[in-house]
Structure formats: structure tokens, C-alpha cells
Amino acid sequence: MLIGILSLQGDFYLHEKAFDELDVSSIEVKTIHDFDKISALVIPGGESTVILKYIIEERLEGKVIDFYKKGNPIWGTCAGAILIAKTVSNPIQHSLGLIDITVERNAYGRQVDSFITEAVTVLPGGKMEIVCIRAPKIQRVGKGVTVLAKSGEEVFLVRQGTILASTFHPELTDDRRVQRYFLSMIKK
């Protein structure tokens, strides 16, 4: 089992490190050819406008959508969640539309307004530390979408079918539950 980490911009190396800790191999995905080898894809945090620009330049959009249509899991964190959302606001931005959520970019303010909080989660093991860096906010959750972690009304982790989206950065803490959960989504 090989995990692909979209490595165009952002903190992709921290996702590699997190999977390493679980003894799961990953490769950096940069071109359409890398998709042949992988069974799941992570789209990391970073700057969604920049990642989107490279996705278009590298003609990866159709490839990611095909990969999804074949039933392979995709997990977007932060900027990655923005890129896979159905609708993006603040400002309106093109996205791949793989999960029925609306996200507002930079919804909590600027870099200095980044924060750490705690969320309740349906994943076993109790509360989860949530690290948000210039994070988007999930404003709307579609009918087919399951909420996996939230704090009050704030939703941080959602799933729809083979798509997982987190507005926070699980790769920045020692908690590997989200990685483990994502691995459990890969068909055997």
C-alpha cells in the first residue's frame, strides 16, 4: 500500500513523516504519472491558490477526479480541504467539488489568528487537539456528509464516501488517529 502526497506546495513532507511513523510508505505526487502507483491521495495544507495554479499547470485536475471516480480515498487538509470542497467563498475560488461542503477561506482571520483548540470526535480515543493555521471554516455540510469532529457548532473533520476533509492539521500533532482512519478507508 502506497500513499500519494500531492507535493506541489505546502507541508507535504510532514504528511510523509506522519505516515512513516505508522510504517506506511508514501511518495510525493507531482505529475500525472505518479497516480499509477498509489492507492490513496493526501492533498496537504499550504496556499490553496498556489496549489490550484500548479494543479492546472500540471494538468492534474482530471487525474485527481478520475482517481476519485475509481473509488480511491482522498484526504484534503486545510488548503487541501478548500481544493476538494464543492463550494469555496472569501473569495469564490475554483475547486474540484469532491465533497458536498462549503468552506470559507481564512475564516478565522490572518496568520496571527491561528489557534489550537479541542474537538469532540467519533474516532475512538477521546478529545482531539485541533491545530488551525489560517484555516478555512466549514460553513455548510451537505446531506451525505458525516461530521467526524467538532467543537460546539464548529465542524473540523468530515467524510463523504471515499473523501475525507479536515480544516486543521493532524500532521502537526502526535495524534495519528486521523491518518489511521484515512488508512482504514482504503479498499483492501
Ligand code: GLN
Ligand atoms: N489560508 C490558506 C488558503 O486559503 C490555507 C491555510 C492552510 O492550509 N494552513 O489557501
